[in-house]
Amino acid sequence: MATSTISTQIQLVNRPVGWPTHADFRTVTVDLPELAAGQIRVANEFISVDPYMRGRMNDAKSYVPPFVLGETMGGGAVGRVVASADDAFAVGDVVTHGYGWRDLVQEDSAGFRVVPELPGISLSAYLGVLGMTALTAYVGLLEIAKLKEGDTVFVSGAAGAVGSMVGQIARLKGAKRVIGSAGSAEKVALLTSKYGFDAAxxxxxxxxxxxxxxAAPEGIDVYFDNVGGEHLEAALASFNDGGRAALCGAISLYNSTDTPVGPTNMMNIVTRGLTLTGFTLGNYWNHLPAFTAEMTAWLTAGQIVFDETVVDGVDNTIDAFLGLMRGENTGKMVVRTGELVPAL
Structure with a gap:
């Protein structure tokens, strides 16, 4: 079991204008102190990079406070307890947390959640198919867009971490037709050959x-929006009467320095009786137990598949994030922080 007390951490030092660069971050090393009562120390095995993080780099009011300059980037991570001053956490336990871009973390135990190890499944799954990513897809599709059996579903950014889950959940829940968009021929082929999309x-x-x-000559009933912009305008044009959209993200706009132009066909919302609902996951954590039960069953039964793009080394976290912004990932983008800590 790891005994180091040196933590390598990535901090935000500038508010990016347009595309972030390496100059907006710095890497520091921190010598962690002795554990205080109620604290645990965790060696991260995987950390997450996600599109929403770009928005938190701006000093603007949003659903969560912006990242603080000079502090370590927060975000999802999974690792093993290597030292504990809380009897509820044993050395070797697998835990998830939101302390983000670092290889070794030490905090009060209240910020960690013990999760089970599933045979043959990487711990990184807790950042994607068993974590916030797939929960976002589950909530957006079922609670926000209120998918009904027989619906035709369109997913933008469908080969990404969230989009690939949306399409598969829609299929399992009885959608008549599932359509996805992606940014390369390889990703388009993956949608239909592996993720079960009917068209892409x-x-x-x-x-x-x-x-x-x-792709949807009979129109669409549900749109799950990860991209915004021209994709949203296209969905508004294809909606059947009573269509519903879950607005999850707008990655096409995140790094733009121009004033965004909205869809030109917003009147379709009125004439077709459409419902467009934006959401963030923080308001829907009550769905976590139902999601965990269903997704674990689907995953262990082989009914859900997932891909990951893995970047090695905590020092390469910034490159992983920039690659994510450029669409270089298939499925969930994660950083493997270093040598994996063996289970006890």
């Missing part, structure tokens, strides 16, 4: 509105 298209190949109309 490359949004770079032509007008999204036209490609969606061709």
């Amino acid at each position: 298209f490359n949004y770079k190949d032509g007008a999204i509105k036209d490609q969606l109309a061709a």
Whole structure:
């Protein structure tokens, strides 16, 4: 079991304008003190990089406070307890937490959650298919968009961590047709060959509105939006009466320095009786038990598949995040922080 007390951490030092760069971050090493009562020390095995983090780099009011300059980047992570001053946490326990971009973390135990190890499944799954990513898909599709059996579903950014889960959950819950967009021919092929989408298209190949109309000639009932912009306008054009959208993200706009232009066909919301609902996961944690039960069953039965893009080394976390912003990931992007800590 690891005994080091030196923690390598990535901190935000500038508010990015447009695309973030390495100059907006710094890497520091911290010598952790002796454990205080009620604290635990955890060697992270995987840390998460996610699109929402770009928004938190801005000093703007949002659903969560912005990252503080000069402090270590927060975010999801999973690792093993290597030292404990709380009897509820044993050395070797696997825990998830939100302390983010560091290889070794020491905090009050209240900030950690013990999770079970599943045979043959990497602990990184707790950052994706068994974690916040897939829970976002589950809540957005079922609670926000209120998927009904027989619906036609369109997912933008469908080869990403959230999108790939949305499509598979829709199929398992009885959608009639599931359509996805992605940014390369390889990702488009993956959607139909591995994730069970009925149709998919490359949004770079032509007008999204036209490609969606061709893929959904009978229209769509549900839209799960990860991208915004032209994708949202295309969905508004294809909606059937009474359609519902779960607005989860707008990655196409996150690094733009121009004033965004909204869809030109917003009147469709009125004439077709559409419902567009934005959401953030923090208001829906009450769905975690139901999600955990269903997703664990689907995963262990082989009914859900997932991909990860793994970047090695905590020092490469910034590169992983920038790669995520450029769409270089298939499925969940995670950073493997170093040598994995063996189970006891």
